[in-house]
Amino acid sequence: MLAIDSGNTRTKWAVFADDGRIQEAGVCLNAELAAFVIPPSWQLCKHAIVANVAGERVAASMTALLKKAGLSYVWAKAEAETLGLKNKYEVPESLGVDRWAALLAAFKRYLNQPACLVVNAGTALTIDAIYQNAFIGGLIVPGFSMMQNALLQNTSAVNPQSGQAKTFPLNTADASYSGVLSAIVGAIVMQADKLESHCQDVPTVVITGGDAAMLMPILTQVFGAKPVLADNLVLEGLYLMERAKS
Template identity: 30%
Template sequence: MAERLVYVVNDEEIFLVDIGNTRIKYCALPDADNEPIAVGTIEALYEPLTRAGCKLIYVASVREEAAVDALRQIVEGKNIRLEVVNTEKSAFGITNSYENPATMGVDRWLAMIAGAGMTKKKAFCVIDVGTAITTDFVFNGQHLGGWITPGFHSMRNGLINSTKRVFGDESVPDKLQPGISTQMCVANGCLAAVQGVFLSAIAYLNSKQTDFDVILGGGDKKLFAFPESGGSILAANLVVQGLARYAKREIS
């Protein structure tokens, strides 16, 4: 991590940027626990960042390096410093299970960093529900590993595109039920598979025979709105909230 910045005056001058697979989310540091603003392109960040008096940006990206380079071009010559956060072997009391941490998506790493700040229990998992569903388990500060599964829309599109006589629509069921048309069967089947990730995570955590928390984040976390998930901790945006912990550590 770079040197501390003495010219950062207050939290409002620090912005957090999550460059995800489908959308880009951003907010000022004081708003990290709220739903971030979403835009479609890197270029759309120019006006809000320059207008807000931004001096420091913490950014995480799961895209190619070109996306971060585009953000660098936006802030170049504007007295805005860019801090790119990458996956580490250990930080904030969490040890990564990966032999080569660079091969883990930074979204998963930041989800664990955020999750650790939301619970005091020795065991927890974070489930980030979006284009993909990532699930990671932490016990006594040790990352045990995780899962990556297709998200609802990825799963549905993959099924439709790979079969000739199965088709669907854009509907997302409010609750799980048997379908009475092919479209309904596809939608509810994908929802059943998505919710199965949560139930499998609970089963695994129960096997550890300890108290635990489940932390849910991501744009599609509403798909887990069923009785078994009632005790979960809901996160506005795990990546942004993980970035916030890095930002606060550097300016404290």
């Protein structure tokens, strides 16, 4: 099976074996999809499941690629319940499908844990909570690059992209870089604390996405225990969604 996750900036894909193992995976910038060369491994798949939060233009590009590859496909959507995980969003189907897929994969991995905080650190940062077999809510925060770009575009003397993380910054570049990083980490820690208070137990923190590796060292320092770094969590969730229907 082929799973495709078209995020705001990049499209990730993975070919899954019948037992759920990833056989091959790749990534392409959305801006370069028109020139994407279909890998031979796609031709071995019979079916694809696609998550798209990047809009109609990317959807059209993906449709053209899948038709060219001769694959049947479905567009993934969030549901009220899948594989025992309940979706308590006010309108379950309006939850971003990438968030739902990541939640499902984390739920499957850590089924025996009392609570789980799922962090997807991409163009946008999502911080979603699972408790008692249900998604109980979450945050959407500007991601690291988006916050940096906001400072660049709306100030005249701040360039956070040239800075470094410092505890007490002594120049503007370090101050802005460290400020962006602290804002993101602070949002994650705040939600982890809220979830711990809500369930009266320490939640498992799972992080995925393009900025996950960058955030891991500081999150490990803050939590005192290493969060779980989970590559391809959204793709794994898409695979589970489609297998649940068979």
